[in-house]
Amino acid sequence: MSYTIGFIGAGNMSGAIIGGMIAKGIAPERIIASNRGREKLDALQSKFGIRVAQDNLEAAQADVVVLSVKPQMMKAVCEALKPGLGHNPLLVTVAAGLEVSSYQRWLGDHIALVRCMPNTPSLVGKGASGLYANDNVSAAQRQQVEQLMQSVGITQWVEKESLINAVIAVAGSSPAYCFLIMEAMIEEGVRQGLTHAVAKALTIQALAGAAELAAQSDVEVDELKRRVMSPGGTTEQAIFSLEDGNLREIFSRAMQRCANRADEMAKQMGEQ
Ligand SMILES: NC(=O)C1=CN([C@@H]2O[C@H](COP(=O)(O)OP(=O)(O)OC[C@H]3O[C@@H](n4cnc5c(N)ncnc54)[C@H](O)[C@@H]3O)[C@@H](O)[C@H]2O)C=CC1
Numbered sequence: 001m002s003y004t005i006g007f008i009g010a011g012n013m014s015g016a017i018i019g020g021m022i023a024k025g026i027a028p029e030r031i032i033a034s035n036r037g038r039e040k041l042d043a044l045q046s047k048f049g050i051r052v053a054q055d056n057l058e059a060a061q062a063d064v065v066v067l068s069v070k071p072q073m074m075k076a077v078c079e080a081l082k083p084g085l086g087h088n089p090l091l092v093t094v095a096a097g098l099e100v101s102s103y104q105r106w107l108g109d110h111i112a113l114v115r116c117m118p119n120t121p122s123l124v125g126k127g128a129s130g131l132y133a134n135d136n137v138s139a140a141q142r143q144q145v146e147q148l149m150q151s152v153g154i155t156q157w158v159e160k161e162s163l164i165n166a167v168i169a170v171a172g173s174s175p176a177y178c179f180l181i182m183e184a185m186i187e188e189g190v191r192q193g194l195t196h197a198v199a200k201a202l203t204i205q206a207l208a209g210a211a212e213l214a215a216q217s218d219v220e221v222d223e224l225k226r227r228v229m230s231p232g233g234t235t236e237q238a239i240f241s242l243e244d245g246n247l248r249e250i251f252s253r254a255m256q257r258c259a260n261r262a263d264e265m266a267k268q269m270g271e272q
């Protein structure tokens with residue numbers, strides 16, 4: 001793999017993907033990034049040794065161009081990039097709630113575009129990305145983006161664009177749900193007398209261990225849950241309490257709001 005990768009926008013998500021790629025051994029000189037301010041670019045350059053561009057058009061000369069600005073900025077960024085995309089690179093957008101049709105309106109119907117919905121654990125090689133390709137993306141380009149994103153975690157293709165919103169709810173946004181759960185567990189551990197450091201270390205390892213066990217196990221997660229719940233023991237009291245509190249419904253509502261927001265953003269920005 002020797003093609004070059006340009007990142008337009010060097011914020012949290014680009015930083016996570018770039019960091020993950022470098023950790024996986026992708027040569028830093030193959031990566032070039034642009035950003036509105038210098039500070040984040042300088043930080044990425046000194047941390048990872050990647051190349052930084054003077055402007056977006058320079059980063060867009062790469063073979064694969066990752067569009068990673070906030071959705072609200074995307075139209076202006078794309079319109080300014082358009083004259084510099086004559087080499088017809090593979091475009092990969094990580095923006096939530098912006099549909100292929102919008103990019104085609106801004107950049108032309110011919111563009112080869114993959115919508116990728118990654119998440120920040122990409123930084124530590126544990127990313128989970130959903131991918132959707134428009135009809136102009138060749139089989140070789142599909143492989144290219146898959147290989148790229150698999151350098152920072154797992155990938156799953158979805159064959160209907162609307163399913164990207166479900167991917168946001170399940171994977172793009174979900175690290176934040178997990179951090180909230182961690183916060184709540186650490187707070188209660190401290191209330192019960194542990195130091196913050198001890199509660200934090202145990203919480204993180206318990207959740208990471210549970211995730212690893214689920215990943216390596218050939219039984220469903222409900223069975224893994226059952227194996228912790230000794231009848232008449234402690235765990236079932238906690239699980240009963242969470243079920244009584246309608247945790248499933250809480251998650252269902254939260255994830256619906258997440259996906260609905262992506263839908264709403266697509267409608268708002270699709271009109272631009
Ligand atoms: N943060 C996350 O966990 C995830 C974010 N995303 C998507 O990634 C995209 C970027 O999000 P974040 O990295 O979180 O935001 P961010 O705000 O950290 O990064 C965006 C970067 O774009 C730069 N920027 C703004 N206008 C620009 C312009 N005209 N030209 C060049 N750079 C410009 C900003 O200075 C900033 O550094 C969004 O579209 C978001 O939907 C997708 C999945 C997960």
Ligand SMILES: O=C(O)[C@@H]1CCC=N1
Binds near residue numbers: 096168172173
């Ligand atoms: O909150 C957001 O809109 C972005 C998309 C998925 C994660 N962060």
